[in-house]
Amino acid sequence: MPVAIIIAALVLGSIAFHVFSPWWQTPLASNWGSIDSALHITLWICAAAFVSLNLFLAYVVMRYRHRPGNRAHYEPENPRLEKRLIVWTAIGIAGMLAPGLAAWSKYVTVPKSAGIVEAVGQQWQWTFRLPGPDGVLGTAAVKYMTPDNPLGINPSDPFGRDDLLVESSELHLPVGKPVKMMLRSKDVLHDFYVPEFRAKMDLVPGISTYFWLTPTTPGRYEILCAELCGTGHHAMRGTVIVEGAKAYHQWLAQQTSFTQRLALMGPASLSTLLASANACTVPTSRGSL
Amino acid sequence: MATTIADDLRPMHHPRSWIGKYVWSQDHKVIAIQYGLTAISIGLVALVLSVLMRLQLGFPGAVPAIQPDNYLQFVSMHGMIMVVYLLTALLLGGFGNYLIPLMIGARDMVFPFVNMLSYWFYLLSVLILVTGFFVPGGPTGAGWTLYPPQAISEGTPGHQWGIVTMLVSLAVFVVAFTMGGLNYVTTVLQARTKGMTLMRMPLSVWGIFIASIMGLLAFPALFVAAIMMLLDHLAGTSFFMPAMQSMGQTTATVGGSPILFQHLFWFFGHPEVYIVALPAFGIVSDLISVHARRNIFGYRMMVWAIIIIGGLSFVVWAHHMYVSGMNPYFGFFFAVSTLVIAIPTAIKVYNWLLTLWRGDIHLRVPMLFAIGFIFTFIHGGLTGLFLGNVSVDVPLSDTFFVVAHFHMVMGVSPILVIFGAIYHWYPKITGRMWNDMLGKMHFWITFLGVYAIFLPMHYLGILGVPRRYFALGETAFIPPSVHLANQAITVAALVVFTAQSLFFINMIWSLFRGAKADPNPWGAASLEWQTPDTPPHHGNWGPHLPTVYRWAYDYNVPGAPRDFIPQDEPPS
Numbered sequence: 001m002p003v004a005i006i007i008a009a010l011v012l013g014s015i016a017f018h019v020f021s022p023w024w025q026t027p028l029a030s031n032w033g034s035i036d037s038a039l040h041i042t043l044w045i046c047a048a049a050f051v052s053l054n055l056f057l058a059y060v061v062m063r064y065r066h067r068p069g070n071r072a073h074y075e076p077e078n079p080r081l082e083k084r085l086i087v088w089t090a091i092g093i094a095g096m097l098a099p100g101l102a103a104w105s106k107y108v109t110v111p112k113s114a115g116i117v118e119a120v121g122q123q124w125q126w127t128f129r130l131p132g133p134d135g136v137l138g139t140a141a142v143k144y145m146t147p148d149n150p151l152g153i154n155p156s157d158p159f160g161r162d163d164l165l166v167e168s169s170e171l172h173l174p175v176g177k178p179v180k181m182m183l184r185s186k187d188v189l190h191d192f193y194v195p196e197f198r199a200k201m202d203l204v205p206g207i208s209t210y211f212w213l214t215p216t217t218p219g220r221y222e223i224l225c226a227e228l229c230g231t232g233h234h235a236m237r238g239t240v241i242v243e244g245a246k247a248y249h250q251w252l253a254q255q256t257s258f259t260q261r262l263a264l265m266g267p268a269s270l271s272t273l274l275a276s277a278n279a280c281t282v283p284t285s286r287g288s289l
Numbered sequence: 290m291a292t293t294i295a296d297d298l299r300p301m302h303h304p305r306s307w308i309g310k311y312v313w314s315q316d317h318k319v320i321a322i323q324y325g326l327t328a329i330s331i332g333l334v335a336l337v338l339s340v341l342m343r344l345q346l347g348f349p350g351a352v353p354a355i356q357p358d359n360y361l362q363f364v365s366m367h368g369m370i371m372v373v374y375l376l377t378a379l380l381l382g383g384f385g386n387y388l389i390p391l392m393i394g395a396r397d398m399v400f401p402f403v404n405m406l407s408y409w410f411y412l413l414s415v416l417i418l419v420t421g422f423f424v425p426g427g428p429t430g431a432g433w434t435l436y437p438p439q440a441i442s443e444g445t446p447g448h449q450w451g452i453v454t455m456l457v458s459l460a461v462f463v464v465a466f467t468m469g470g471l472n473y474v475t476t477v478l479q480a481r482t483k484g485m486t487l488m489r490m491p492l493s494v495w496g497i498f499i500a501s502i503m504g505l506l507a508f509p510a511l512f513v514a515a516i517m518m519l520l521d522h523l524a525g526t527s528f529f530m531p532a533m534q535s536m537g538q539t540t541a542t543v544g545g546s547p548i549l550f551q552h553l554f555w556f557f558g559h560p561e562v563y564i565v566a567l568p569a570f571g572i573v574s575d576l577i578s579v580h581a582r583r584n585i586f587g588y589r590m591m592v593w594a595i596i597i598i599g600g601l602s603f604v605v606w607a608h609h610m611y612v613s614g615m616n617p618y619f620g621f622f623f624a625v626s627t628l629v630i631a632i633p634t635a636i637k638v639y640n641w642l643l644t645l646w647r648g649d650i651h652l653r654v655p656m657l658f659a660i661g662f663i664f665t666f667i668h669g670g671l672t673g674l675f676l677g678n679v680s681v682d683v684p685l686s687d688t689f690f691v692v693a694h695f696h697m698v699m700g701v702s703p704i705l706v707i708f709g710a711i712y713h714w715y716p717k718i719t720g721r722m723w724n725d726m727l728g729k730m731h732f733w734i735t736f737l738g739v740y741a742i743f744l745p746m747h748y749l750g751i752l753g754v755p756r757r758y759f760a761l762g763e764t765a766f767i768p769p770s771v772h773l774a775n776q777a778i779t780v781a782a783l784v785v786f787t788a789q790s791l792f793f794i795n796m797i798w799s800l801f802r803g804a805k806a807d808p809n810p811w812g813a814a815s816l817e818w819q820t821p822d823t824p825p826h827h828g829n830w831g832p833h834l835p836t837v838y839r840w841a842y843d844y845n846v847p848g849a850p851r852d853f854i855p856q857d858e859p860p861s
Binding site: 006007014017018022023024025026032034036039042045046049050053054057060061064065066070071072073074075076077078081082085086089090096097100101103105108122123142143145185186188189191195196198199201202203205206207220221222224225227229230231232233234237 | 357358361430431432436438439442444445446531532533534535536539544545546547548581582583584586587588589590612613614617618620621624625628629631632635636638639640642643645646647648649650651652657660663664667668671672674675678679680681683684685686687688737740744745748749751752753755757758759760761762764765766768770771774842844845846847852
């Protein structure tokens with residue numbers, strides 16, 4: 001009897017915990033309401049299964065606990081019951097899988113109108129690059145990385161000349177505009193994670209990865225690293241500021257382009273950089289594996 | 290009764306000395322106990338590490354000796370020890386060794402010498418693992434997943450030597466497992482006694498059998514990954530190392546793929562989850578059936594579910610990699626395969642519940658653990674659907690939701706089964722009974738305690754609290770109440786940690802002072818309870834092997850005089 005009561009109490013306690021706990025998703029600040037809906041549908045279906053199965057467990061433990069003279073019922077199988085259970089389970093699974101896959105198909109389909117922002121991770125900080133007026137990021141590779149060209153932009157690629165370098169951990173995004181986040185790591189794995197955006201993706205050295213989102217709520221959000229990247233993993237933070245078009249363009253105007261950066265370089269470092277560019281031309285990988 | 294080749298006792302290795310009997314033993318029962326004690330010992334190290342982690346998370350700075358490096362080392366070693374060196378070794382090396390020959394009516398494993406070697410290689414792997422704590426730089430802090438490049442790059446604790454001991458230890462473990470696994474599979478296929486058809490085997494044997502086959506197919510992926518990373522680290526190859534920088538310096542590596550390692554790791558790592566789960570599924574089925582005095586419900590479906598889960602578990606691995614940067618279109622396939630696997634898994638849950646339904650449930654300690662398992666497994670299984678459901682995984686991956694999920698489903702659940710199984714078979718293994726009161730206290734504190742630990746973690750994960758963080762620091766979206774939750778979780782963890790002493794006191798005290806056990810105290814029908822001696826002697830069955838006439842689940846058969854019919858009882 002106590003066993004059944006405790007099992008039932010745990011079920012009710014879990015429901016109460018769900019209802020009264022102060023911890024739930026942060027307010028959504030992107031277009032990924034479809035991810036939240038898929039999560040909620042999954043939760044409701046799973047909660048129904050959790051409650052009914054465990055209450056049934058509590059019931060059978062109480063009803064069929066040993067008392068003198070009891071005998072168990074001998075019944076090796078009941079194919080009809082088993083088939084019914086399989087069908088109901090399959091329906092439940094399909095019910096949560098459909099919205100999950102639907103949201104995923106949006107997640108992997110970047111809108112053509114999306115602007116491009118590159119986030120570059122290194123132990124243990126974030127920097128960013130914007131494509132500039134031409135809308136195209138110049139190629140970049142580890143071999144071009146010098147203290148004066150920390151993002152490794154290819155100096156002989158014309159598309160890279162107008163790229164804007166954001167050499168701080170603070171990124172600004174315009175509200176309501178879809179943006180494709182191109183992700184690149186200089187050293188180990190990292191993961192670009194803003195809880196309020198719901199979206200995240202690993203940064204993988206050697207390849208370029210991506211995801212997209214549309215920021216919907218102006219505000220200041222923290223960027224965390226969500227893939228273990230060493231001792232300073234917990235301290236690898238950045239900031240995203242989502243703001244209106246006017247404020248965004250003001251911020252944009254303050255950023256340095258790669259051309260401006262090259263102009264500031266001394267002749268010695270410039271020749272090092274150009275030498276690295278002439279050494280050999282291996283195209284950097286695009287897309288992901 | 291006709292004698293068979295298996296009845297010929299002459300080829301058996303009969304030890305004469307104490308050392309031959311208890312140290313260099315070829316007896317599956319002694320090897321099982323060696324495996325079990327070694328696994329539990331190293332498991333205690335992992336348990337202490339988890340307490341240290343919880344102290345840091347609940348009371349940051351309270352133990353000044355815990356620095357970010359140590360914390361990551363605790364995380365990594367705790368994870369790897371629990372998954373590989375405790376759970377896999379205890380369930381397959383321990384229970385597999387003890388139960389297979391006794392349950393199928395064999396005198397021993399078919400390759401007793403290889404079986405002995407398997408244990409000694411396992412012990413060697415554990416010793417190499419432990420040396421990681423003493424090498425310069427300490428053990429690896431790359432997480433139990435050991436992802437390159439960080440595992441062998443500057444900035445990760447133990448990237449010089451700790452990772453080497455870890456990888457070598459894993460390679461040796463795979464060698465040990467291969468010797469054991471070949472034995473378990475061959476013994477089940479070749480050494481079953483007369484009448485013991487495959488479809489009469491207890492589900493414990495089915496679970497261990499399929500898990501061993503899976504291990505033989507999955508562990509090689511880990512083995513090659515370990516060797517390749519060792520080469521990357523020591524010989525300068527670039528299997529997993531792309532052109533990259535390390536602490537601002539460009540490395541000599543070029544062209545390797547970090548994601549290749551993740552595929553190899555999870556091609557091992559996901560089947561590994563079921564390598565741990567299937568023996569637990571099998572064992573818990575037997576505990577439930579015996580103590581509910583009822584035939585397991587839907588035996589054939591249970592067997593097929595084990596086989597189907599085993600097969601499907603090889604095509605779901607990339608659900609660990611939805612946000613890894615692999616081709617995102619893989620997500621569609623792996624989400625479907627992952628959620629499909631929930632169907633045979635759900636069947637198992639239904640059939641456990643339906644075995645209890647209309648049963649005659651004796652709430653003895655092993656049954657309490659089995660009921661606890663059903664509860665935690667339902668919880669952990671269902672949260673797996675969130676993480677398998679691809680887009681839902683995106684916000685949850687790498688948060689405490691993941692930590693909570695896998696601890697419920699493959700930490701707490703199999704460990705509850707292991708405890709239940711130890712209580713269940715202890716009278717056969719030692720010939721003594723344990724103390725019921727201590728057993729019940731152990732169960733209730735452990736069961737309620739772990740739920741108090743892991744339930745709130747799910748909600749911290751939904752909020753977005755990331756895992757593998759030494760400290761949360763000042764983070765805008767994390768309210769102060771989260772720190773309160775972390776404190777409460779740590780207190781619960783300390784209680785559960787302390788309560789495990791009840792188990793050890795009970796087991797050790799009972800070994801010397803426990804009441805003498807009846808040969809079949811639970812009235813179980815399976816063969817291991819029908820041995821002529823308790824504990825069974827070397828060779829298990831005396832002069833003649835038992836003959837099997839029925840399945841292992843004849844409980845409360847209408848018209849039968851007793852409420853169970855042993856498998857070796859001829860039809861009247």
